[in-house]
Amino acid sequence: MLRSLALMAPRGSRRIGAWGARCAAVTCILLALPAAATTFKIATLSPAGSTWMNILRAAAEEVDAATEGRVAFRFYPGGAMGDDWAVLRKIRAGQLHGGVVTTTVFNRIYSDVQLYNLPLIFRDLSEVDAVRAQLDRVLLAGMERNGFVAFGIAEVGMAYAMSRRPAATLQAMRRAKVWSPEGDISVARALDTFGIAPIPLTVVDVLPGLQTGLIDTVASPPVAAVALQWHTQLDYVLDIPLMYVYGLLAVSERHFRRLSDADAAAVRRILGDAVAEADRRNRADHDATMQVLISQGLKLEVPAPEELANWRRLGKQAEARWVREGIISDGLYQQLVAALAAVRRKASPIAAPDQSPSVPQGRPGTASRQ
Numbered sequence: 001m002l003r004s005l006a007l008m009a010p011r012g013s014r015r016i017g018a019w020g021a022r023c024a025a026v027t028c029i030l031l032a033l034p035a036a037a038t039t040f041k042i043a044t045l046s047p048a049g050s051t052w053m054n055i056l057r058a059a060a061e062e063v064d065a066a067t068e069g070r071v072a073f074r075f076y077p078g079g080a081m082g083d084d085w086a087v088l089r090k091i092r093a094g095q096l097h098g099g100v101v102t103t104t105v106f107n108r109i110y111s112d113v114q115l116y117n118l119p120l121i122f123r124d125l126s127e128v129d130a131v132r133a134q135l136d137r138v139l140l141a142g143m144e145r146n147g148f149v150a151f152g153i154a155e156v157g158m159a160y161a162m163s164r165r166p167a168a169t170l171q172a173m174r175r176a177k178v179w180s181p182e183g184d185i186s187v188a189r190a191l192d193t194f195g196i197a198p199i200p201l202t203v204v205d206v207l208p209g210l211q212t213g214l215i216d217t218v219a220s221p222p223v224a225a226v227a228l229q230w231h232t233q234l235d236y237v238l239d240i241p242l243m244y245v246y247g248l249l250a251v252s253e254r255h256f257r258r259l260s261d262a263d264a265a266a267v268r269r270i271l272g273d274a275v276a277e278a279d280r281r282n283r284a285d286h287d288a289t290m291q292v293l294i295s296q297g298l299k300l301e302v303p304a305p306e307e308l309a310n311w312r313r314l315g316k317q318a319e320a321r322w323v324r325e326g327i328i329s330d331g332l333y334q335q336l337v338a339a340l341a342a343v344r345r346k347a348s349p350i351a352a353p354d355q356s357p358s359v360p361q362g363r364p365g366t367a368s369r370q
Contacts, residue, residue, distance in 0.1 A: 098251030120315030157221030
């Protein structure tokens with residue numbers, strides 16, 4: 001009966017029916033195929049095989065499994081895409097989708113993310129932890145409002161002045177050939193406040209600069225100095241923690257919006273855990289690396305009390321300048337000051353603490369982060 005009805009149908013309608021059947025079959029096949037992966041191209045200065053890269057690759061595998069292949073990551077380690085500024089330009093051009101970068105590159109996008117970089121603001125790493133517990137989420141939310149999804153903050157460590165020649169006094173430091181990161185307005189303002197005229201270079205040009213004598217002094221966390229091989233050209237380190245340095249794993253918010261809600265949640269969770277793991281490992285490496293450098297011949301210069309007082313005084317002037325020039329907003333700065341005052345009161349409940357954000361001497365001690 002059905003066959004008879006089919007034969008009775010007009011010839012054109014039979015063709016349409018056959019065409020529809022073929023379309024339905026193709027649709028079923030397409031639906032059965034996995035959706036094309038959303039790929040994130042991520043660049044970093046961290047070398048292949050480094051702790052950061054091992055953590056990132058493990059996280060990428062976990063994301064692939066959690067999203068059933070719908071989200072993938074392609075990494076470009078070792079500065080293959082240039083320094084942090086070059087990475088940011090390529091993100092804006094769509095050539096990359098994210099990077100592991102320091103806060104400097106966001107100084108024209110969301111300058112407040114440099115809050116913890118304030119010169120000489122922290123006494124030790126336990127103060128860093130207390131402030132970060134309150135303000136990390138504020139900074140990450142600010143990044144997202146300004147076009148970047150950041151999965152957390154990863155400590156690099158306290159930066160110390162390392163040089164080829166003795167520079168235990170501020171006057172000696174002013175005579176040195178001091179490097180500053182090219183394009184870093186905040187560091188340039190700080191050095192200017194200290195009376196230091198820096199030589200701007202990209203990060204990838206620092207090692208050749210040290211080798212040729214173009215520069216003879218850098219401010220760097222020990223871990224970074226070793227990773228970038230700068231320590232091979234340096235002989236002295238000034239025992240003053242000048243600045244807390246940290247990085248972000250951040251991706252373009254526009255590219256991130258391509259993910260489904262479920263995949264986005266999985267990526268946030270897995271990459272958040274990865275950044276937290278890098279943060280913990282860097283903390284453990286910080287003081288250990290400094291001790292290794294000293295044991296291998298790097299000479300530790302302890303400043304005289306009057307020299308340290310000069311650094312502190314000028315450090316407070318640099319704080320005020322950062323706020324005055326809008327590098328850091330006054331509201332966030334006041335939150336940081338209040339958090340520091342609270343942790344200092346807790347640490348010294350009897351003695352009246354100096355509630356101004358100044359820094360006493362001494363290399364920061366190791367503090368375990370929960």
